[in-house]
Amino acid sequence: MELDDHFDLVVVGTGVTESIVAAAAARVGKSVLHLDANDHYGNEWASLSFSQINEWCKRLNHAVSSDQTMPDHSELSGEESIIDCSENFVTIFNCSMIDYSLKEQRDDDGENPNENRDRQWTFEKLTENDRRFSIDLCPRLLFSRGSMVDILVQSNISRYLEFKPLTRLLSYLKESRELIDVPCSRADVFSNKLISVIEKRILMRFMTECIDQTNISQQLEGFEERPFKEFLKSKDLSEVLQQFIINAVAMVDENETTENAMVGVNRFLSSLGRFGNTPFILPLYGSGEIPQAFCRLCAVFGGTYCLKRSLNGIIVDTNSKVTHVITNNQRIKCEYLVTSLSQTPKCMLPEKLSYTVLSKAVFISNGSVKPSNKEESSFFRLAADEEIDHAVYVLEVGNDIHVAPKGVFIVYCWCLSKNEDAKKDLLPVAKKLFDFSCSENSSKPKLLWSCYYNQKFVDCSNNFEMKIKSAFVVSPPMNELDYDFAISEARQIFSTMFPDSEFLPRAPDPDEIVFDDLLVDASENAMH
Template identity: 25%
Template sequence: MDENYDVIVLGTGLTECVLSGILSVEGKKVLHIDRQDFYGGESASLNLSQLYKKFKPSAQKPEFLKGRDRDWCVDLIPKFLMSNGELTNILVHTDVTRYIEFKQIGGSYVYRSGRIAKVPANEMEAVRSSLMGIFEKRRMKRFLEFIAKYDEDDTTTHQGFNLDKNTMEEIYAYFGLESGTKDFIGHAMALWSTDNYLNEVARPTYERIMLYVQSVSRYGKSPYIYPLYGLGELPQGFARLSAIYGGTYMLDTPIDEILYDDDGKFSGVVTKEGKAKAPIVIADPTYFPERVKKIGSKVIRAMCILDHPITGTNDLDSVQIIIPQNQVGRKHDIYIAVLSDVHCVVPKGYYLAIVSTIIETETPHVELEPAFKLLGERLDTLMGIAELYEPQTDGTDSNIFISKSYDASSHFETTTDDIKDIYFRVTGKPLVLQKRPTIEEEQALNGL
């Protein structure tokens, strides 16, 4: 296999596969290798046998769980896509949506004073919401109208604020919002996982609320969509895209040696297939453990198998529930993603609830108790703890570009930030998505 490539990509996590797909479309010759025999790396979806082998190796998968192995597709990293978010834009612009079918998530809920309530999706829902008293509803409505009408070029819509100077706390104070309302705006709409944002400038929060509102208005029920058969479909979709444009994939291929040139820059890899050379490598943190650092936080994730929908959600087939840290005396939010057979991830009659948060104590499973209470009776629970890593350098000195670990957040916006960041470091230009012709349009153009 002694060959030359433009880029070698190690690991088939979502970040790596998106970059591999985009670079292949741009005409780069890409070799993509994974030591595992399945796609997805840390962001794979596992069948029932794989799941129990990973989380309860000493136990057999339980007899009482019905359905075939492949009827189960359980995400290792549970996240939803914002229907107007960056990852959705990348999927549309690269035409990967042709390989993947999406379903909307039924509702977005927030935990408040011991119970859950639907996050208002618009001003009308805010007025009907059980989260607020009548006067607070008016204040919230005024706040949402301010956000909706804010126009950069029209100072009459700014109400005296500068989003790049004023903090979010100052804007909340101006509208007189209660702490519980601030909680659900900041954590269930802007999707911040801590309260640090309160004392930072307001623009990022404004942009996040706009993303939430626009994502909701796209389909109506919630801002989230999710691929049928699990998130493992996403890396595979980008892998197909890469293959169409000449990318080469090798699964089940461990790396025997990393090659460097005289300047200490990356120059290739050696595998059982031989030597492959390239001036650049993109990899997940597991391939270069000596070049990454722990960011000091760990994520705990619990996969809970249920036989009933979540109480208080009108028996919806899927929901996102956010427990803001303030509500349970924590520093980080707890996220719950609930899916069912309509998403083709469990057999009929089952529900999958995946709980995740950043660990804060020596007894992480106890930290998930508020979530477990909301879920009710569980048939089984599988828990895993993941250390979070990030690269020590930006990679330009060695041409080794390493992705970050997937965080505890419930959506992909931080992952797409990392994708855009790596793309910029690799190519020296920002990622600008051009709408590509579909394969049919290309074939028509070429007279096929």
């Protein structure tokens, strides 16, 4: 496919940040070429079918050297040089996939969840339901009054998406080793049977005080730099209520400073009641729908999309400024280049990059970690303990948001890594949530399939010393719930390239777009 020979902006990688930048540029009239070496949208933020994630994991474990050839130097002028793009920076590694639905032998941990178990969900049956799975590589929750919801509404991109509220928040009680529902509304508080009438009144009083910013600011005096747990104790909150607030509301460690923890409390409370009982909403069909929605807007406003297409080379002038890119041996002029870190040539980056390693896991089970009379989406935070080195986010979703067949649940876990070994970090979590005892009477669900992997996070928004100018490298997903960091980075990149342009103004609906006095249905230009 022959492309135009000039674009204002070339974007490589269809992750969230890259897609926001591409959409924002196209929206203000810039010509955009958006490439991705993958055969799907989303890059590290994608949602994959069951067969796709199996293939994705196999590719990671059997990586082969690039078959790209170095572009021809003969057409370069004396003032140009070329950057070889055949070797990229690797962000995802150490992938381990285990199929419990099929294996009979014990795994390397001496466990076999398969013995004497219900064989209803075999690997073949999971594969037969392949297209009913939408498995996130980067699961996310959206605060109802968070930055992503704001930008989706402001830009009118929300019309490309559908959402449902997260139906319940849970809390893991260390003493009883059980998951319990966290009351989010006044009605929930007073109908909760696990806390006493006195505790209910104390909890409601605390929440009311937190909403009153003037009042709570006065009460914080002297506690700002002290551990949050000390502040909660001073409010006469019981141990159970303290765990509710620390893990489910503030979502911090108990020794976090009170001032920092209250930021999380305020964020939680401000999002309550906008779209549902909890402060969170989830996109139907998976978080991979988010970057695709921004790509769709970019395409509507003239962006050109090519999947399974990567850069062969980058041409720079004597000032180390990008002037052209080469893809499929075609030379294309551009003013700016934006690339995801995972599709950035290593030679463009500093020799030593400081990074944080995240551990991630995807589990598929035959039941919910907390059974209910209806299918629900659930979220909770497991605090660090003697078995878990770092606090772990846990999200369970299923047929309720159209990401799995009925009766099957997907559980995501992610945390900071201590050992750069996702399985070592998160297997203890799996053993808390799933039945590894081979007991027929276990109340825990059976594990059908799992995938562990590690991911490097590099803060590219720090403007590390780039070797070439007019090029921007985008950070991979970080350890957060919402999309705050990705949006902030996209704004920063866009404002640097186009300082006089508005960032994602509202997009008109199709019937509002008029060119040359003719009504044009913009959806005709959308991606198929």
